[in-house]
Amino acid sequence: MSKTAIAEKEKLVDAFADELKDAKAILVINYLGLSVEEVTKMRDELRDNNVKMRVIKNTFLKRAAAKAGVKGLDDTFVGPTAVVYTDDVDDITEPARIVSKYEDDYDVMEIKGGMLEGKLTSKDEIKELASIPGRDGLLSMLVSVLQAPIRDFAYAVKAVADSKSDDSDSKDATK
Numbered sequence: 779m780s781k782t783a784i785a786e787k788e789k790l791v792d793a794f795a796d797e798l799k800d801a802k803a804i805l806v807i808n809y810l811g812l813s814v815e816e817v818t819k820m821r822d823e824l825r826d827n828n829v830k831m832r833v834i835k836n837t838f839l840k841r842a843a844a845k846a847g848v849k850g851l852d853d854t855f856v857g858p859t860a861v862v863y864t865d866d867v868d869d870i871t872e873p874a875r876i877v878s879k880y881e882d883d884y885d886v887m888e889i890k891g892g893m894l895e896g897k898l899t900s901k902d903e904i905k906e907l908a909s910i911p912g913r914d915g916l917l918s919m920l921v922s923v924l925q926a927p928i929r930d931f932a933y934a935v936k937a938v939a940d941s942k943s944d945d946s947d948s949k950d951a952t953k
Contacts, residue, residue, distance in 0.1 A: 791838050795845035797830070801863040803870040804893040805877050805904060806851060809833075810858035811886025820880050829864045829873045850898040854890040870894055871910050878908035 798804065809817060824831050834842075836855040843851055862873045874892075881887045892899045894907070 791841045794842040798842055798846035798848050800865040802867055802895055803864050803873045805862040805873050806854040806890040806892055807860050807862060807877055808858050808888040808890060809860050812884055823876055827872045828866045831860055831862045833860045871907050874904045874908040878905055
């Protein structure tokens with residue numbers, strides 16, 4: 779292999795290692811068996827949610843992970859592998875939610891494992907994380923909880939006002 783080819787591969791590994799260092803969530807998946815259309819659809823959805831997906835040789839993955847200080851994922855870098863990751867600190871659950879949805883929809887896809895905020899995570903933990911609503915969903919739930927007492931108070935005041943108007947209407951009718 780030529781020195782230029784080796785240098786280019788080293789650049790690829792270094793660039794990917796830099797991306798992995800910044801990643802808050804890393805998922806390793808086996809996507810083999812998905813059609814090109816299905817993979818493209820998943821990539822588009824990931825991209826729309828500030829999540830990246832890279833398909834890279836396992837040897838390069840191992841080197842990049844070692845350079846990035848990502849430990850414990852080497853056993854997932856076997857067979858057809860793609861890495862789904864995000865550096866978005868506001869919603870580290872999004873990659874898990876999207877990948878889990880595709881795993882449920884397509885039997886051939888498999889989550890191998892991952893890492894969340896530097897902690898090694900199993901497939902079961904990723905599936906559990908996927909069931910948690912995203913940041914926007916959690917904020918809307920919070921707003922709903924905060925509005926409930928005010929809404930209930932408003933209903934009570936309206937009911938009292940309606941009962942007072944019904945009493946005055948019935949008094950007017952008896953005259």
